[in-house]
Every structure is written in structure tokens, then in C-alpha cells.
Amino acid sequence: xxxxxxxxxxxxxxxxxxxxxxxxxxxxxxxxxxxxxxxxxxxxxxxxxxxxxxxxxxxxxxxxxxxxxxxxxxxxxxxxxxxxxxxxxxxxxxxxxxxxxxxxxxxxxxxxxxxxxxxxxxxxxxxxxxxxxxxxxxxxxxxxxxxxxxxxxxxxxxxxxxxxxxxxxxxxxxxxxxxxxxxxxxxxxxxxxxxxxxxxxxxxxxxxxxxxxxxxxxxxxxxxxxxxxxxxxxxxxxxxxxxxxxxxxxxxxxxxxxxxxxxxxxxxxxxxxxxxxxxxxxxxxxxxxxxxxxxxxxxxxxxxxxxxxxxxxxxxxxxxxxxxxxxxxxxxxxxxxxxxxxxxxxxxxxxxxxxxxxxxxxx
Amino acid sequence: xxxxxxxxxxxxxxxxxxxxxxxxxxxxxxxxxxxxxxxxxxxxxxxxxxxxxxxxxxxxxxxxxxxxxxxxxxxxxxxxxxxxxxxxxxxxxxxxxxxxxxxxxxxxxxxxxxxxxxxxxxxxxxxxxxxxxxxxxxxxxxxxxxxxxxxxxxxxxxxxxxxxxxxxxxxxxxxxxxxxxxxxxxxxxxxxxxxxxxxxxxxxxxxxxxxxxxxxxxxxxxxxxxxxxxxxxxxxxxxxxxxxxxxxxxxxxxxxxxxxxxxxxxxxxxxxxxxxxxxxxxxxxxxxxxxxxxxxxxxxxxxxxxxxxxxxxxxxxxxxxxxxx
Numbered sequence: 001x002x003x004x005x006x007x008x009x010x011x012x013x014x015x016x017x018x019x020x021x022x023x024x025x026x027x028x029x030x031x032x033x034x035x036x037x038x039x040x041x042x043x044x045x046x047x048x049x050x051x052x053x054x055x056x057x058x059x060x061x062x063x064x065x066x067x068x069x070x071x072x073x074x075x076x077x078x079x080x081x082x083x084x085x086x087x088x089x090x091x092x093x094x095x096x097x098x099x100x101x102x103x104x105x106x107x108x109x110x111x112x113x114x115x116x117x118x119x120x121x122x123x124x125x126x127x128x129x130x131x132x133x134x135x136x137x138x139x140x141x142x143x144x145x146x147x148x149x150x151x152x153x154x155x156x157x158x159x160x161x162x163x164x165x166x167x168x169x170x171x172x173x174x175x176x177x178x179x180x181x182x183x184x185x186x187x188x189x190x191x192x193x194x195x196x197x198x199x200x201x202x203x204x205x206x207x208x209x210x211x212x213x214x215x216x217x218x219x220x221x222x223x224x225x226x227x228x229x230x231x232x233x234x235x236x237x238x239x240x241x242x243x244x245x246x247x248x249x250x251x252x253x254x255x256x257x258x259x260x261x262x263x264x265x266x267x268x269x270x271x272x273x274x275x276x277x278x279x280x281x282x283x284x285x286x287x288x289x290x291x292x293x294x295x296x297x298x299x300x301x302x303x304x305x306x307x308x309x310x311x312x313x314x315x316x317x318x319x320x321x322x323x324x325x326x327x328x329x330x331x332x333x334x335x336x337x338x339x340x341x342x343x344x345x346x347x348x349x350x351x352x353x354x355x356x357x358x359x360x361x362x363x
Numbered sequence: 364x365x366x367x368x369x370x371x372x373x374x375x376x377x378x379x380x381x382x383x384x385x386x387x388x389x390x391x392x393x394x395x396x397x398x399x400x401x402x403x404x405x406x407x408x409x410x411x412x413x414x415x416x417x418x419x420x421x422x423x424x425x426x427x428x429x430x431x432x433x434x435x436x437x438x439x440x441x442x443x444x445x446x447x448x449x450x451x452x453x454x455x456x457x458x459x460x461x462x463x464x465x466x467x468x469x470x471x472x473x474x475x476x477x478x479x480x481x482x483x484x485x486x487x488x489x490x491x492x493x494x495x496x497x498x499x500x501x502x503x504x505x506x507x508x509x510x511x512x513x514x515x516x517x518x519x520x521x522x523x524x525x526x527x528x529x530x531x532x533x534x535x536x537x538x539x540x541x542x543x544x545x546x547x548x549x550x551x552x553x554x555x556x557x558x559x560x561x562x563x564x565x566x567x568x569x570x571x572x573x574x575x576x577x578x579x580x581x582x583x584x585x586x587x588x589x590x591x592x593x594x595x596x597x598x599x600x601x602x603x604x605x606x607x608x609x610x611x612x613x614x615x616x617x618x619x620x621x622x623x624x625x626x627x628x629x630x631x632x633x634x635x636x637x638x639x640x641x642x643x644x645x646x647x648x649x650x651x652x653x654x655x656x657x658x659x660x661x662x663x664x665x666x667x668x669x670x671x672x673x674x675x676x677x678x679x680x681x682x683x684x685x686x687x688x
Contacts, residue, residue, distance in 0.1 A: 123469040136455060145429050145432060146430055147432035153386075173455075340505070
């Protein structure tokens with residue numbers, strides 16, 4: 001009896017804007033948001049995230065911020081994805097998505113606050129349907145799936161997006177979450193920011209798969225790889241996936257092929273495990289450089305436009321730093337106030353103990 | 364009012380609450396058509412449909428993880444984990460996420476989630492099915508841990524758990540799932556979480572137990588009564604938050620305490636109770652506090668598990684030693 005081929009699969013790769021800032025005109029004509037203002041808005045948003053990030057690294061070196069996870073190189077993924085979302089959609093970030101949080105409406109001050117060790121930075125404003133960042137790798141993925149399930153249960157026209165890195169695809173929760181999403185056809189988009197390094201472990205040690213996108217196939221839904229440094233490709237793929245999710249078409253997995261230009265965190269030294277040649281090669285693919293080249297060619301973005309945009313970003317970041325450093329001190333006794341809806345007798349006693357200590361310190 | 368066993372009482376509580384709360388959903392392995400491995404959810408899928416009684420993939424961390432997302436979105440998810448030994452796969456979700464969601468978002472998101480699981484030995488189950496490791500969860504800030512000891516208690520405590528705004532781990536003593544029947548009121552009643560129950564009054568020694576261990580403890584108290592020793596018996600009901608006040612009040616009266624649990628001794632909940640008694644009631648103590656517990660070994664397979672589990676003789680012996688000190 002001859003062997004039969006039961007299924008054959010393919011994984012597509014989408015790039016619209018290349019490293020030199022040229023667009024594929026056919027694909028570009030299919031991009032939804034392409035008027036001059038919006039495209040320049042993408043660039044300004046990426047510049048804002050880069051400026052925010054550079055400031056965070058400086059603040060950490062000056063001892064004004066704790067350990068911080070830099071996002072440099074991944075701005076296009078975050079800007080492209082958020083531009084496709086509606087405010088009513090829900091977002092479950094990992095921990096390298098300050099751009100997502102910022103563009104979704106989280107005051108920049110709060111992101112600095114969080115990384116400075118002030119828990120008030122995790123108190124997402126009521127009107128923003130985002131979870132706070134998740135430090136344990138990949139564990140927020142099933143939670144995002146649960147929120148998508150609840151939206152489907154309530155017939156809300158809402159989709160959920162969750163972000164995570166390549167390292168998360170090695171974790172059980174990634175597989176459990178994708179499996180639930182496939183089985184119950186839930187309105188969710190999984191966005192993997194494949195930045196090639198999970199701290200010091202390269203992608204080749206994370207998986208033997210040719211792509212991460214193909215993992216979706218095993219769970220019964222579509223996976224696509226996009227150039228994660230191409231804001232148009234990310235935006236197009238996420239928009240299509242969200243439309244599909246909202247219309248009952250189920251989940252999509254999008255692998256954004258990108259690169260972390262900086263260290264894993266400010267406590268890390270990436271030069272110990274990756275070559276300068278590799279970093280240099282990826283610097284040429286920087287999402288900001290290519291979009292700037294595009295808008296210069298397409299819309300005549302001048303040096304003075306650039307300077308004005310940089311100035312604007314720096315002013316916004318400076319204002320946020322000022323706000324973050326002017327917030328009132330955090331009340332230590334607040335650690336007891338949110339554990340349960342109603343504090344237990346033990347908690348009240350322990351809070352009393354802390355208050356006594358604080359009083360003594362003051363005296 | 365009808366006489367129900369623990370399984371039936373829990374089923375009645377779930378049914379009652381699902382009728383009342385259209386956003387309540389049950390999630391678990393085999394809980395639909397099969398009614399759960401202990402049949403606790405029997406018939407619920409027929410009444411509420413498979414959107415609300417969901418047979419999930421075999422995926423404990425996934426189940427608890429999705430339940431956290433559902434709870435944050437506004438549903439009331441109730442998870443069944445088939446055995447406590449299978450809950451460990453979901454510990455990261457429970458400890459790192461469910462328990463701290465309210466705290467770390469300063470109240471922006473909450474996690475009104477109930478995880479039900481049978482626990483404890485004495486049912487001749489295979490490996491990993493008879494765990495009693497409640498202390499792991501009691502040690503976790505932000506989780507409530509509830510253990511009923513009778514059918515009527517189970518109904519009242521479960522209804523309260525289902526309405527609690529925070530995550531609750533509801534441990535069902537598998538040994539007494541069908542071993543005890545008692546009158547369970549059909550109407551709704553709530554037993555507040557965080558309050559222990561004084562099951563029997565006495566002046567000579569306080570016996571503290573929970574779940575299946577309450578029953579040998581009560582037998583031990585009866586046997587001691589025949590010898591003229593009056594034991595006060597406390598059923599903790601909620602292990603977290605712990606009702607220290609009731610325990611301390613009782614030991615201040617009796618001057619003596621024996622703590623009975625089937626969990627391993629080291630760092631078991633008995634250690635915490637003993638420490639609190641030493642802190643709060645030392646001058647009332649007239650004897651060292653005794654613990655009657657499981658051993659610091661995995662609970663053995665069925666042929667020898669009876670040698671692991673505390674029995675009436677051990678409880679009587681410990682109590683008599685404490686009284687005769």
C-alpha cells in the first residue's frame with residue numbers, strides 16, 4: 001500500500017517595505033492606512049518609542065530607574081500592531097512592549113514609574129483594556145485566550161492581542177493557549193516578536209522549526225511570518241487577523257521577524273554572546289531608518305521635519321520624566337490594600353506592624 | 364430538605380449558582396458529558412449547555428490561565444482540576460497571576476475565580492491522586508483556601524466561594540465524597556469564609572482539624588469522652604484566611620491543643636497554628652502542642668496508605684498525652 005500525503009502546508013512571509021525604504025507597489029496599494037498623515041504618524045510614533053527607550057537606558061545608568069528591558073529595534077512591530085487595534089480590543093503584553101502600552105494610551109510617566117519600582121505604574125487606567133506587563137515568560141498567553149473566550153461568550157465585538165517573544169514559544173503555556181484558541185476558534189491574535197535572542201540563547205536553541213509561524217498550523221489555524229521591522233507588513237497582517245477574529249474566523253499567529261538591538265535588560269551584556277557583525281547587519285535593517293527613507297522619497301520628509309519630530313519626541317519624554325520624578329512618594333502600607341477586596345484580620349495586624357515601624361522611622 | 368452526600372451537595376450549589384449567575388461557566392477535563400471523574404458536575408451540561416459547562420483540552424495550566432482571563436473580563440469561571448496532584452501544573456498561573464492580579468494592578472483587575480479539586484487520601488487511588496498539600500497554597504498571599512468537612516458545610520462554603528471577589532481554592536475531601544450523608548437545605552445559605560466552626564465544646568483539650576480528618580477527630584473526642592476527657596473540636600473550614608481568634612479563644616479555655624492533618628508534618632499548616640498559639644496563648648498552655656499528621660513522605664500507594672493517614676487511635680493517644688502532661 002503506497003504512502004499517502006495527508007496534508008501539505010506552507011508558511012508565507014510578508015514584506016512591503018524593504019531595508020532601503022522601497023515599497024512593493026502592488027502590496028502597498030493594498031495597505032489600508034497609507035495616507036501621508038498616517039504614515040508620518042507611524043514614523044513619529046516609532047521615533048517617540050526610540051526616544052523614550054534611549055531615555056530609559058540613560059535614567060537607569062544614572063540610577064534614576066531600576067532594571068529596564070529595552071525595545072530598540074522592535075518599534076515597527078508595536079506601532080504597526082497597535083494602529084490596527086480598536087480601543088475596545090484587549091491587549092496582553094509581555095514585558096518588552098512599552099511602545100504598545102504607550103500607544104494604547106498608558107501615560108509615559110507610568111511606564112517609567114513601573115520600571116523604577118513604583119507599583120502604581122501597573123494600575124492601567126479604567127478606559128484602557130490592557131493587562132499590565134507579564135514578567136514570567138509566556139504565562140499571560142492563556143489569560144489572553146481566556147479574555148477572548150469571555151468576549152466571545154458575551155458576544156462582544158472585541159478581539160484580543162497578546163505579545164510575546166521567541167523564548168515564550170518554548171513554554172508549555174504558549175502551546176496550551178494556542179491549543180485552546182484553535183479548539184474554540186477564539187477571537188485572538190498572537191503576536192510573537194521574534195527578536196532572535198532569549199537573553200543569551202539564540203533562536204536556533206529555542207526551536208528546531210524553520211519558522212515560528214508554522215507552529216500555528218499544528219493548532220489548526222493560520223500562521224504567517226512578517227518582516228517585523230516593516231511597519232506596513234505588520235500593520236497589514238495584524239489588521240487582517242483582527243478583522244478575521246472579529247468576524248468569527250478564529251485565531252491567527254503572526255511571527256514578526258525582528259531583532260533586539262540592545263541588551264536583554266540593563267542587567268545584561270549582550271556582547272558576551274553575540275557578535276558585533278550580527279548587530280551591525282541588523283542595524284542596517286532598523287525599522288526607523290527604512291521608514292524615514294520611504295517618507296523622504298514619498299512625501300519629501302526634510303531634515304527640518306526630522307528635527308522637528310525629534311524635538312517633539314524629546315519634549316514629550318522630558319515632560320514624562322519630570323512627571324514621573326514629581327509623583328508623590330509611594331505609601332509602603334499600600335502593599336496591604338489591594339490583596340483582597342476586604343482585608344483579613346491578619347493583614348490588618350501586619351499593616352499595623354508596618355505603620356508602627358514607619359512612625360518610628362519618622363521620629 | 365433532603366439527605367445528600369458531599370458530591371450531591373456541591374452539585375446542588377453549582378446548579379443553584381449557575382441559575383442565578385448567567386456569567387458563571389464551568390471549565391475542566393471530563394466535566395461535561397461524563398460529569399467529572401467523581402460525577403460532581405453530573406447533569407449540569409444538560410441544563411446549561413456546553414457553552415457554560417466546558418469540556419476542555421487536557422491542560423491544567425491552560426485551564427487556570429484562561430479562567431484568569433475570563434475572570435478579569437467579567438465572567439465567573441469555576442475550574443475543576445481532577446486531582447490535587449494535577450494542580451501543580453497550574454501553580455504558576457495560580458501563584459504568579461491569579462493571586463496577585465488585584466494587588467499588582469492596584470485593584471484595576473480582579474480575579475473572582477474558584478478552582479475546585481478533590482484532595483486527600485483514603486480512596487485507594489493511584490499515585491499523584493491523594494495529595495494533601497494545602498500548605499503550598501495557604502503560603503500564597505492573595506489566595507483563599509477553603510475545605511468543607513460535611514455536605515451541608517460544602518454547600519454553604521462553596522456558595523460563598525462562588526460569590527467571593529477573589530480567587531478561591533476549594534479543596535474537596537475525596538474520602539468523604541460519598542461516605543457521609545446529611546440534611547442539606549435546598550434553599551440558598553452562605554457560610555462566611557474565614558470563620559472556623561466550633562463542632563463540639565469541651566474544657567480539657569482543643570482538637571483542631573479540617574476536611575476528612577474532622578471525622579476521625581470527632582470519633583476520638585467521643586472515645587475520650589467515655590474516659591471523662593472533654594475535648595473541644597474545631598473545624599477550620601477556611602485555611603486561608605485562618606481564623607486565629609477562634610483557635611486562640613478555645614486554647615485559652617482548655618490550655619491544651621492537638622492539631623490533626625493528613626498533610627506531611629514539616630511546614631504543614633499545623634506548624635503555623637502551633638506558632639500562633641505560642642505567640643498569642645503561651646501563658647494559657649499547660650502542655651506542649653501536639654501534631655498528628657502524615658509523614659514527610661509522599662503518600663504511599665493504596666496497600667500502605669492507611670499507615671500514613673492519621674487515625675482515631677493516634678489522635679486519642681496524642682490528646683491523652685497532652686492532657687496527662
